[in-house]
Amino acid sequence: MIKESKQPPFSVGKDYWKSLDSLAETPGFQDWVSREFPEGASMLDGVQRRSFVKLMAASFGLAGLGMTGCRRPEHVILPYGKSPEELIPGVPAFYATAQPTSRGFQPLIVESHQGRPTKVEGNPSYIPFGGSTDVYSQASVLDLYDPDRAQGSYVRQTLKSGVFRWKKISTSTVLDSISDEISNGKVGILANHSHSVLRNSLSEKIKGKGIKWFEHEAINYRSAERQLGEVLGVQVGLRAVPTLKSAKRVLSLDCDFLGNREANEVANTKAFMSGRKVLDPKDARKMNRLYIVESDLSRTGGVADHRLRLESSSIFAFSCLVASELLAKTKDADAKLIGHLGKLGANANKHSKWVTEVVKDLVSSSSNSVVLAGSHLPKEVQLLAYTMNRALGAIGSTVDYIETSDSSESISSLASQIVSGEVERLIILGGNPVFQTKGFLDWDTLSKKLKYCVRLGASIDESSQIADHHIGQSHYLECWDIGKTWDQTALVPVQPLIAPLFDTISENKLLCHLLGDESSDHDLVRDLQISISGNLSFEDFLRLGCSDLKAVNGKNVDPSKALLRLSVQDSKSPVFSENNLEVLIIPDFHAHDGQYANNGWMQECPDPISKLTWDNALLISPVLAKQLEAKHSNLGLLPKATMLNNNGQIAPDAALFEGGKQKAPVVSLKVGNRSILCPLYVQPGLADFTVVASFGLGRRHVGRVGQGSGYDSAPLLNGNGSFILQGASLEPTGDFSILANVQEHWSMEGRAIVREANSEDYQNDPGFASHMGAESHSPPMWGKDQDKSLAEKATSTPRGNSAYEHPDHTYEKSDVFGIHQWGMAIDLNQCTGCSACVVACQSENNIPVVGKDQVLRGREMHWIRLDRYFSSTARDGAEIPSDVQVSFQGVACMHCETAPCESVCPVNATVHDEEGLNAMAYNRCVGTRYCANNCPYKVRRFNFFDWNKRSTDELYQGPLGEKNDSLVDMGKNPDVTVRMRGVMEKCTYCVQRIQESKIRTKINAQRSAKLETGRDGSDVKLETKDLKVPDGTIKTACQQVCPSEAIVFGDISDPDSEVSKLKNNPRDYSVLGYLNTRPRTTFLAKVRNPNNRMPDFSPSPHSTREYHDKAHPSHHGDEHGAH
C-alpha cells in the first residue's frame, strides 16, 4: 500500500519535508538550536499577532529536527536571532499528517507558510486516496483559525440572577481539579469513535483503572460492522471494505459509497471511478456498471446507470428478492434457502423484472460484481449483502470483510448508569453528544444527577452546557496522534504543524493526565509506531506519512443459518402514503454530524444535489409535493412553468421563487410523539413517500457562523440508532423560510451543455460530442480548419474559410508567445459531485465566505462551481420529474483564447498572458462588471463588499462596521492576493502554483547550466526545453483534490502532455463552442453504461434526448433519442 513519495528528477513542485531535514543536519543549525533554546517561557494566553509570529518563526526553525516540523510542545521559543540557512521566506513547507475522523484517519500533506498551516492536501503515499481528500478535510484547516473556538479553558459560574457565564481559567487549573475529582471514583468517560491506536491504548489503560468508557457517534459508520458480526454469530465486527478497482457490476442497496453517508468515500470514489474511465471505445466495453436502489437521491445515485426509487424500509424485502434470485443463479443454490428468501422478498415482487436483469448482470461478472449495503440499514440487509457477495465470490476480490473490535459501552448504558448512580463524574471527550442524543436522552435530569462534569471540546457547544468545566480541545493540526485508516491497511501519524494557538490540549493529553502519565505525546506516538511497524524508522514514518499495516480479514462464515432465522414479519414494510411517511435521516452535507456547523467554507459549499447553502431542508418528492399542494392551497411548493417556449413549456425552477428568493413552506414533521419544524424542498429522485431530513444543522450553541442555520432533526433520533423512521406526517405551519439555493434551475433546457451518450452509442460514434451543440449544425465556422483539435484551435488562430485577408502577425509565431500553453480538460464521466474541488479552491485562493444573506442575493464567490442538472423522461419538462438522471459539471474560468471578458474591460484589467491564461489584474480593476456580464459561462465573481475585511453580518455597516477577527487572516495563502471590494475575480488556473513551478524549473536549469559550463551569471544561456515545466508537475488545487482525477491541467502545446491527449480525445468538446470563445478548458463528454435489457433502459441519456428534441423539433415525436 505504501509507495515512496517520488521526488521529481529535479526539485520541482512540492518540496516536501526533505529539504528541511537536510537543513537540520548542518552543524551551524544544530549549534544555533542548542544555543537559542530558552526553557519554560510563559505559555501564551490568547493569540496576538506579535507573539504568534514569534512562535511560528521558532516552530518553523525547528522544523528540520528529527521531529520533522514540530517543536516539543512543552517549550515556547523565541524567534530566530539569525535566520537559519536555506530557509527561504515565502517558500512553503509541507508536512505529512492526518485528520482523525470517525471515518478513519485521513492521510494528509499540509502546506505551511512560516509556520501557519494554510492548505490541506491528500497524502499520495497512501495509495487508496492517492493524494485526494474529501471535502471535510479540505475545510478542516479553517477550524484551526475559527475565532469562535474555545480559546482556553473555562469554568462555569452561576451569577446571582441565575444565569451562568463561562469564565476563562488556565487549563492546568482545570486539570488539577479533574485529578481531585477522579480520585473520588465513579468516573465515566464519554468519547467519540476513534481509529487512533494511541487513544485506544490509553483507553484500555483507563478502563484498567476502573474508569468506565462509553462511546457514541451520531453518524455511526461502525454500526453495520457490529451488526454483521452479531448476526453471523462471530465475536468481532466485520467491516465491509469495498475494493472497487476491479468491480465490473455493483449493486448498491441504499449505499452512498461515493458520498458522505458512508465512510471511505475517497478510496471508493477513486477505485470505482477508475473503472469508468473511458478513453476509447475499448474502455467503454470494459466500463463498470452501477445499479442502485435508494430512497434519497444521493451522489452515488447520481452516478448510477440504473436507479430504482424505493423506500429504505422496503430495502430489506428487496434485498431478499435479489438474494433469492442470485443464490438460485449461483452454485450455492439451496432450494430451501432460496424459497425462504423468495418468500421474504415477495413484497418486492413488483420490481422482479428489474431484479432479474440486475442479478443476471451481476452473476455474469461473478467475482467482479459486488453488492453494497448502506451502513444505516438493519442487520438483515448487511447479512444479505454478505450472503450475496459470498455467493458471487466477491469476498477477497471486490470487497473485503475485515475484523474490527469494539469493547465500549453505549451512551444509553451511560445514561442508565448515571441514573443508577454508578457514574457520578463524567468526562466528555470531544464530539457533541448532548446535541446529538437529545432526542432520546433527558440531559437536564442526567446532568442534575452528575456530581461533576468536564468537557473537552473544540468550542463551547450544547454539550458544554451540562459541564462544570470546559477545556478547549486542540485542533488536529496542533497535536500528536497515530491511527489507522478506515480500511486498516495503513498506520498514519498526526503530527502538529503549529503549537496550540490557545491554551488547549488534545484528547490524548487529557487521557495521559488522567493516567498520571506525564510523558510527551510525541514519545508515545513514536513508541507505538516502533512497536507496530518497527521496520520503518519514526523519521521515515513521519516523512512518508503512513506505514503499511495488515488488515485482518474476517473468517468466511456460512450465513445460511442466520438467513433462515429471518422472519417474513420483519421483511414486511408498511404501505407508505401521505399520512404514513418514511423519514430517512442523513448526515448533513454542510455540517456532517454538526461538527462543521461553524465552518464557513462548509456552510457555503452547496449541497451537491440540492444546491442549498447555509441550510438544510426536508426533502420531499414531487409526488408528495403535489398531494400537499392539493390539500393546502397556499404552499406554493410546485411553481407554474415560468414561460412558454417552442416545446410548450419550460421547466420551472425547482421551488417557488419570490423576488428570486426561494420561499419554502415550513412544516411540522411528526413522527410518533416527536416533531420538528422544518422547511420543505422538492427534490426529484426521491421515493414518493420518503422524506429526507438531514442531521447536524440547527444547532443552538454554536459560533457566529453556524448561528441560525438550518433546522435540527436531532429530536427525531431514537436510542436504537435507526436512521429510518416510519409513520411520519407533515402539517404546514403557514410560515415560510427563505432558502439560499445557488442553482435555482434544474433543467439543462435541451442545451448541449453537458453532452452525454450511452456506452453503446459511444462505441458506434466516439465523436458524438462534436455532433451536438449549435456549432454542429450551423455553417462550419472553422471551415478548412474544422478537423483541428480543440487544443490547436485554442492556441493558434485558425481563420477557417474567412474571405478576408489578414496580415500575418500571428501571435503564436512571435517572440512573446509563451513556451507553455496552459489548458485543462475536465472529464465529466469522472465527476461524482463530491465538491472537494470547490472547497480546495476556496482554501488555496483565499476565496471569502459571503454568508447566507449574500448567497440569497446571488453573490457567492466560488471560483469553481459544480453545476448540477437533472434530466428526465418527461417530455415537456414543465413538471418537476420523479425519475431523473443527474449530470454534474464543474465550471470555472475557461481561459478563453478569444475571451469575451477581455475585450470589454475599459481599463485593461483582464488581459491575456503569453501562456494563454486569462489574467486578472486586481490592482487595475475599477469594477465595471462588464466582463462578468459578457462571460457566457458566468464564472466571474465580484467583490460587492469588503468580504475579507468585515464579517458577514457587518457588510452593510460600511466603515462603521467592525473589522473581522484577524485570526482568520492567518489561514490565508500568502501567495494569493486578498482581494478588496470593488474588484472582479475568478479562477486563475492557480497561477501561483504555475509560477512557483516555473521558477523552480528555471533555478534548476540555471544550476545545471552552471555545473555544465562552469560559467556564472548572465552568460549562461538557457534552452527553451530546459525551461519547460515537466508535465504533471503543476496541479491546480481542484485537480489535486479530485479523487476521481476528473480534472487534468497542463501544457496543451506539448503533444505528449496528458491534457493534450485528453483534448485529442473525440469525446472532448467546448461548452458553447459556437461562440468561438476557444476556451482552454474543455470537457470530455459523459458516457453512461446502462443495461439494455433493463426495464428502465433508455436508448440515450435523457439530456441527450432533450437536446435532440430541441435541436430537431421537426423530429419531435420520433423514437426517443433517435439521431
Add this chain to the structure above:
Amino acid sequence: MSEVKEASENEILKKIDPAPWKEVPLVLNNRSYKWVTDKICGIVESKTPTWWWWCFITALCIASFTGMGLVYLVSTGVGVWGNNNPVNWGWAIVNFVFWIGIGHAGTLISAVLCLLKQKWRTSINRASEAMTVFAVLCAGIFPLFHVGRVWFAWWLFPIPNANAIWPQFRSPLEWDVFAVSTYATVSILFWYMGMIPDMAVLRDRAKETWRKYFYGFFAMGWRNANNHWRNFEMAYLLLAGLSTPLVLSVHTIVSFDFAVANLPGWHTTIFPPYFVAGAIFSGFGMVLTLLLPVRAVFGLRDLITQKHIDNMCMITLATGSLVGYAYAMEFFIAWYGANSYEGFAFINRAFGNYWWSYWIMVSCNVICPQLFWFKKIRENTPLVWIISIFVNVGMWFERFVIANTTLSRDFLPSSWGYYSPTVVDIFTFFGTFGFFSVLFLLFLRFLPLMPMCEVKSVMPQADPHSDH
C-alpha cells in the same frame, strides 16, 4: 395641342377662387416683439413665485436621496445595490441609458430641426437643450458610480501615466466615455451659445447690480452688432452640423454596450437604430412632460401653440411606431436566425420571469402613442401630458427589459438568477429626478427659457412679405 394663354389661366384661377395657403402662425394672437421680450424676460425678472420655492425645496430634498445613496454606496460597496451574479448591471445602467435617451430630444430639436429649417422648433429648443444638458448630467452619475472603485474611475480616461497603461479602446464602455463626454460638451456649448443674445437682452434690462454683472458676464459683450450676428449665425450653423451626427452617435454607442456583448438578446445589429429611435422617442416624451406645465404656468400658449404640441405628438407617434417595429423585428430575427439561445432570450423577454416589465414596455411605448393619431387627443393637453409620462415610464422599462431579462437568463441555466433592486437603488434613482428638477427650476428662474431672437425671427412680423 392648343396653346394655353396666360390670361385664360388667370381666368381659371379667378373662376375657382382658390383659398389662400394659410400657414398657421408660430406665435398666436398677433403678438408684438415687445410682448415676446416682456414675456420671456418677465419670467426671469419678476419676483420669485412661492410655488417655485416650494418646488425647489421639494426637489432639493429629493435630490438629497441621490447624494445620500451615493455616499452610502461609495463608503460601503456596490453590494448596497441589488446587483448580483448574473445580473451585474442592475438599475444603474438602466438609469444611465434612460437619462441619456432623454437627453436626445434637445439636440435633435436644436440641431437637426435647425438644419431641416423646421421653424416651429424655436419656441421649444432652449428648454429642450436645457433638459438635454441636465439629463446628461443625471446620466453621468450612474456609470461613474456603478463601478466598484469609483476613486479609480479616472482610469477610463486616456491620461498618460507612470504605469504606461492605456484604457482598452476595444471596450464599448470606453467608447461611452468619449461619446457621452463629447455629447455633453457640445450640448452645453450649443445651449450656452444660443443664449448669448438673450443674455444680452436680460443684461440690458437688468436693474439690480448682480443681474447686470451676472448676465453681463455671460453675454460676453454682445452688442447686437451685425458682425456679432453674422458670427453667431455661422457658429450656430456649425454647431448644429456638429451635433447632428452626435444625435445618432451617442445612442448608437450606448447601444454598443449591449450589442457588442455576446449575450443572446443583446448581440443584435438592430440595436443602434432602435436605440436612437427610442432615444428620440423618450426625449420628446420628456419635452412634452416638461413644457406642457411650463406653458400652463407661465401662460405661454401663444408661443407654444397647438401646432407645436401637434408636431411633437407626431414625432412621438412616429418614433414610437419605429420602436414597435424594432420590437417586432427582434422577434422575427430571433426566429429567423434559428439560434436557439437567441430564440429563448426573446421568448423569455415576453413570457419569462420579467414578463410584466416587457408588457409594461410594449403598452407604454407602442400602444400608448398610437392615440396621437387622433386630433382630439392631441388637442387634449392634460391627456397628452399623461401619455408623455407613459412614454417616459415605458422607455425606462425598455432599458430594464433589455438589461435584465438577458442577464438573468443567458447561456447556462445553472447560472440563471433574478434581480431585484434595493431601497438604495430606488432612492438613488428617484433622487436624480430631484437633481434634474433642481437644475430645471434654476434654469426657469434665471435663464431665458426661449430664444427670443429666434422666436422673433419666425413671427409673422419678421417676414417682410407678410401683410403686416
